[in-house]
Amino acid sequence: METPKSIVIIGAGIIGSTTAFYLSRHPSLGSAQVIILEASKSGAAQGASGKAGGLVAKWAYPNPLTRISFHEHVRLAEEFNGADRWGWRWVSVGEWEGRGAPRSNRRVGTAPEQTTSLQKKAGLSSPTTSVDRQAKGLPEDLSWVNANLTESFSLMAPPGDTAQVHPYLFTTSMLDLSVEYGVRLVRGRATTIERVEGKVSGVRYADSETGVESILSADCVILAAGAWCPTLLPDLPVTGTRAHSIVIRPPPNTPVDSVSPYVLFTSIRLPNSRRSVTPEIYPRPNPEIYVCGPGDTRVPLPQTVDDVQVDVRACDEIWEWVAETGVLESWALGEVSHRQACYLPIVSAGGGPIISAIPGTQGLVVATGHTCWGICNAPGTAKAVSELVLDGKIKCADLTALDLTRYL
Ligand SMILES: Cc1cc2nc3c(=O)[nH]c(=O)nc-3n(C[C@H](O)[C@H](O)[C@H](O)COP(=O)(O)OP(=O)(O)OC[C@H]3O[C@@H](n4cnc5c(N)ncnc54)[C@H](O)[C@@H]3O)c2cc1C
Missing domain, CATH: 3.50.50.60 (FAD/NAD(P)-binding domain)
Incomplete structure (x- = not known):
């Protein structure tokens, strides 16, 4: 060339x-x-x-x-x-398994077509390479997840292997x-x-x-x-796979450092249901908590990014999985500032x-x-x-x- x-x-x-x-x-x-x-x-x-x-x-x-x-x-x-300009910071990443609390008899929804895994864990040679897999307890500073609903927690990578922007x-x-x-x-x-x-x-x-x-x-x-x-x-x-996500703002007076830097790959057993769901949770320093669900292929790629359809129900379900189940502590939860969808490019x-x-x-x-x-x-x-x-x-x-x- x-x-x-x-x-x-x-x-x-x-x-x-x-x-x-x-x-x-x-x-x-x-x-x-x-x-x-x-x-x-x-x-x-x-x-x-x-x-x-x-x-x-x-x-x-x-x-x-x-x-x-x-x-x-x-x-x-x-x-x-990057720390000030694009929220760069080192984070811990953990696999969290637990159950949602039955707050009422209402079923917490699972859109049946939302089943395409985003495959983020596929590159791990073993789920917890050099970290003690037996560790069940939550780290002291991971206070924004409900300890009573936790069944297991394990770190997925050693310090210095994971960061976020x-x-x-x-x-x-x-x-x-x-x-x-x-x-x-x-x-x-x-x-x-x-x-x-x-x-x-x-x-x-x-x-x-x-x-x-x-x-x-x-x-x-x-x-x-x-x-x-x-x-x-x-x-x-x-091709493209659509995925939904939400952004939750903690209440205005929440101390910035209280939602500590852990990215969680969860598996949540839903209350009043046999289903489990696997949202990923990313607190950010600005501060906000981003949560995404799996992918779906229900709606083909539109002509431009401005025409992407957001299925509000899919976003509401993500909120239900992490908030209405009690998995995230209520003190960390303010309002949902973004309900959004986008297409990942896939070979x-x-x-x-x-x-x-x-x-x-x-x-x-x-x-x-x-x-x-x-x-x-x-x-x-x-x-x-x-x-x-x-x-x-x-x-x-x-x-x-x-x-x-x-x-x-
Ligand atoms: C829910 C979710 C969570 C994710 N989490 C992570 C993560 O934690 N870490 C990670 O590494 N990756 C993550 N990804 C993947 C990452 O978002 C994508 O791989 C990446 O954003 C792809 O970037 P891109 O620039 O190729 O595509 P896009 O971001 O889609 O950008 C393409 C751009 O091209 C423009 N465009 C399209 N057609 C035209 C045209 N004809 N003329 C002019 N412009 C055009 C579009 O408008 C758009 O702005 C995640 C993805 C999703 C969906």
Whole structure:
């Protein structure tokens, strides 16, 4: 690939925005222009990248990508004060099993179709590698979970192996830091990647507000549109799974440190029911408590992120699982500030992500299919893509297993 003069990134989720950041800091960028094109009227991080949990874990996968990503997360947080800017902090992660308390005869709901696991625990070689699996008691400072309803608790990773970011703040910070170095954000939905004689020549797009079509010329196009990538490259083996989540604000006078930094992978036996549910719980320093449920495939991917349908009942059920069952202590629970849904990009053949030049079209690169680990693996992906585009090959890690040809 020749060193490009004008680069267009399609999609300002975490992958596109972090790629913009790494391109903007790459020594070989020279006078090349970088434009990031985002379909949402509300700007960056309106999809999965603004609605994810935010766990950064050494056990994420694929391993070579996570190794470089974890290191880069730590570096970025140190260099740009991630603690204040995007809620970076080290967290403990635990597996919590217990039961919900029967507060009334009412059944706490389980939407039967909500059964797709997000697979976040799949990378653990054993559930509790170097930590005492026999430990049943809750840590002293994990006071926001009801001890009486706890049946078992075990740490899933040693200290220093797990951290968190606020995904929306991380993504928008990456974009802001790129804009400071000359990257330009354009709000519009890419409709076609233009090609001339086997090379990319630009991106045709419809303005997000007016719908008016224009073309951005480019000699390099980076497709980072998450689950929407196949709308522009139909042969890509990528699909989307919807997932719902809620954000709970603790009551206003709750001391900031009282909801201590533990991410919990739960299994809750519901009262008045034989069902168990497995919401993931992420307290954040701002402070808020984010909770997500499993994925579903009930509603196909809409045209843009702004059209994603939120099933309010699915969000209410997440609240019922963790709050009405008494699993979370009532003093930590204020109001639900967000009821939301988004689509994770998934490689249909399994594995992923895909970080690759597109064979047969010079100047076209794709980075998507990060499943449940896109927040964790964004910095490594972005570094790799910036090298592929500006150095002609990925140098930071051996990512040949993520080349598109391996999936076709
Ligand atoms: C419930 C849930 C919890 C999660 N928790 C974690 C976690 O704890 N840790 C972790 O590492 N990962 C987590 N993830 C996964 C992570 O959120 C995703 O892997 C990641 O956000 C994918 O980022 P992306 O930039 O590829 O896609 P997106 O965030 O979907 O961004 C794609 C962007 O492209 C834009 N776009 C689409 N089509 C076009 C077009 N034609 N023109 C212009 N723009 C376009 C979209 O509007 C969007 O802004 C979670 C995901 C979910 C759903």
